Every structure is written in C-alpha cells, then in structure tokens.
Amino acid sequence: MSSLETELSIYLHIPFCSVKCSYCAFNTYTDLEHLIPSYVDALCSELAFAAGHCCDRRVHTIYFGGGTPSLLSPRQFELVLQQLATSFRIVDDVEVSLEANPDDLSEAYLRDLRLLGFNRLSIGMQSANAAILQMFDRRHDLQTVETALEYARRAAFDNVNLDVIFGSPGENMVDWQGTVEAMLRFSPEHVSMYGLELKGGTRLREQVDAGELPRPDDDLFADMYEFAAASLAAAGYGQYEISNWRRPGKECQHNLQYWRNLEYLGVGAGAHGFSGGYRYSTIASPARYIAALRSQSARITTGVPTPAAAKSTLVSEADDLYETIMMGLRLTKEGINRVRFRQRFGRDFIEIFAGPAQRMCAAGLLNVTSERIRLSQDGRLLSNGVIRAFVDEITL
Numbered sequence: 001m002s003s004l005e006t007e008l009s010i011y012l013h014i015p016f017c018s019v020k021c022s023y024c025a026f027n028t029y030t031d032l033e034h035l036i037p038s039y040v041d042a043l044c045s046e047l048a049f050a051a052g053h054c055c056d057r058r059v060h061t062i063y064f065g066g067g068t069p070s071l072l073s074p075r076q077f078e079l080v081l082q083q084l085a086t087s088f089r090i091v092d093d094v095e096v097s098l099e100a101n102p103d104d105l106s107e108a109y110l111r112d113l114r115l116l117g118f119n120r121l122s123i124g125m126q127s128a129n130a131a132i133l134q135m136f137d138r139r140h141d142l143q144t145v146e147t148a149l150e151y152a153r154r155a156a157f158d159n160v161n162l163d164v165i166f167g168s169p170g171e172n173m174v175d176w177q178g179t180v181e182a183m184l185r186f187s188p189e190h191v192s193m194y195g196l197e198l199k200g201g202t203r204l205r206e207q208v209d210a211g212e213l214p215r216p217d218d219d220l221f222a223d224m225y226e227f228a229a230a231s232l233a234a235a236g237y238g239q240y241e242i243s244n245w246r247r248p249g250k251e252c253q254h255n256l257q258y259w260r261n262l263e264y265l266g267v268g269a270g271a272h273g274f275s276g277g278y279r280y281s282t283i284a285s286p287a288r289y290i291a292a293l294r295s296q297s298a299r300i301t302t303g304v305p306t307p308a309a310a311k312s313t314l315v316s317e318a319d320d321l322y323e324t325i326m327m328g329l330r331l332t333k334e335g336i337n338r339v340r341f342r343q344r345f346g347r348d349f350i351e352i353f354a355g356p357a358q359r360m361c362a363a364g365l366l367n368v369t370s371e372r373i374r375l376s377q378d379g380r381l382l383s384n385g386v387i388r389a390f391v392d393e394i395t396l
Helices: 033-051 074-087 107-116 130-135 142-154 173-186 203-209 218-234 253-259 286-294 317-328 338-345 354-362 377-381 383-391
Strands: 008-014 058-066 089-100 120-126 160-166 190-195 238-241 244-246 264-267 272-275 278-282 309-314 366-368 372-375
Touching (some): 008 033, 033 074, 033 286, 058 074, 058 253, 074 089, 089 253, 107 142, 160 173, 160 218, 218 238, 218 377, 317 338, 372 377, 377 383
Parallel strands (some): 008 058, 008 264, 089 120, 120 160, 160 190
Antiparallel strands (some): 190 244, 238 244, 264 272, 272 278, 278 309
C-alpha cells in the first residue's frame, strides 16, 4: 500500500461554544466552558488509548474542529499536542489545523499557536452582511474578520481558510456578491463555500418552518454558486472539491482524507471516526465523555480505538462502496481513482456501474477516463442526483 492509504488523520472535537449559531446542528454546547480543563485531560487519555490501536501508523494531519476550538488556551493546546507527539508517529510536515471564530483571535494568541505547531487556520467568516450575521447569531462583523486575518499574517500563518455560507433566508444576489467580493479582497489561501442546509433541530429551521423567515430559493441558490465559482476561478483559485477552492498547493490534506474514504481517528465528545474497518461515534455529552475516560470500567468495544464509543458499525462492502462514491465524486479534479478503486474492491468501477455511468455520461454529467471518474461542470450542480444514480445500484 502507498503512504496515501497507510497514513492516518486525527480529528479532535471541541464541543464548547459561547453562542450557538442559529444554523448549527453539530454536537455543541454553551455555558459549559468550566468543563474545558477536565475535557482536555480526557482528550489526552483518549489519545493515549487510541494510539494502541493504530499499529504505529504515521499521522499526517491533525484537525481541531467544533464547536469553537479557539476557546482553548495555548497551554491547553500544548498539553494535547504533547500527548499526540508522545503517543503517535507524527510526520515532519504534519498539517495542524484550527477552526476559529474571528472574534476569539488576537495576535498574541495566534503567535503562541504558531509556535506550538499550528500551520493552518480556518476562520468562520460566513457572510459580509451584518443582517445575515445577526440572523446567524454570529458575534463578529466584517471588520473583525479583516483584523483577525491581519493578526494571522503577523503571526506567520500562510495557510488561511475562510468559511462562507450562501443561500440563507432573504439573502439576494447583491448580498452574496458583497460577501464574495470581501472574501476575495482578504486573499485567503483557501475558501470553503457551503450552501445553507436548514437542518432539523436548528433555530433557523424552526423560524423558516414557522414562516418567520422566507424559505431559500433553489434557482437563486444555483446562481449564487455559479457566480462565486466563476469569481474564484478568475481570481486564481482552483476548485478541487464541490465546496472548496485553493491557491496552488493549499488543499486541505485533512479533508482529502475524508473525501478519499481513508481512515481517521475521531476523538472528543460526539466525534466520528473510521478505523480498523469500523465507523464509530463517541459519547455526545461532554460531562459523560469526561466521566467515561476517568472510569476504569469504561466500555471497550472490539475493533474501536476509544473507550468512549457510543455507537460502532463494522463497515460492509456495500457501505464502503456507498461512502467511496459519495465522497469521491465530490472531488472535482481527482474524482474516483480507478486504480485505487480496483485495489479496494477487486473490480473496476465501470464493471460494477456500467449502466448508470453510461447514462450520466450521455447526459453530460460525468467524465470517464482510463484513470478516473469525476463529475462534469454541469454535474457539479446536480451532484446529488448523479451520486444517487450510482448508489441505487448498491444493495445496502
């Protein structure tokens, strides 16, 4: 196997937030910051346990997501990074990413993180429009984003991502153009651009369902995507995934691990992981997660690299096919590599999916070469339908 298949990624979930965003459906909690010191201890314990299940594999990406990881102090990050260095074989050029709210960032804080080894920063800009930020329950404004980027540059971060969201209730094309223009003016190395999903259980979904906010327009949604994609291309950003663009050489290596359907450890309350043929999730409640890691009688699940597992599933070939297709077709340049697919499943992609591949090619939604299967330009806007055409062929 190549290093691509054998190297491991580690995701660390930090579930604490000062304010929960109105669109957020992730495992996050407010008013629990007092648990952070105990939570950091629990993370270190979980990492030490997980290391025993990884067969001395090298770790090439580390990603702190949330929640709001930027609520942790540099000293708390130092403890976790020391545990990682003690427990795992970390490659010299490891990508170490931090998700952050712009209003949490100071120059001193970022300098400390840079010295600790963080080399990639993902800032939640979301919008340039004050009314939309207020609707999202975000605490920052556009000036705060600009200031945070200035601090990041002074702290020697040369790999900064901006997250933005389009298609929010009441947002028009002029609003979105203002966000894209501001984002490009800030000149990040990477852009993640997500269409708003009104997920169940979020305050924003409840407001839309109650008629308090207008339901987003699907046609406008597509126009916004195409406008931003064209603007990013004109500014020199290459698209490499349906929702992600980058300057040359600035792809997010951690997210590529997911999109290639390769293994990663997920640690922290409510984290998800894929290791040893199992997909698993951990205990969602921070307090219960901490208690599980403190307990000598924590439940150990065969094949799962954490004593804090809440659920685990041995991945069947059908499930593995589903994940490989769903994630791989998101990669706009790389797509599904046919050599790696055959190595994984013992058959060529076209041998398994000749019918839907032929139909999608005839419709102009799919490009097939001897090396890879990937969406066409038109197929990117209809990706869910293309993926469904293949998934329907799988007996789950």
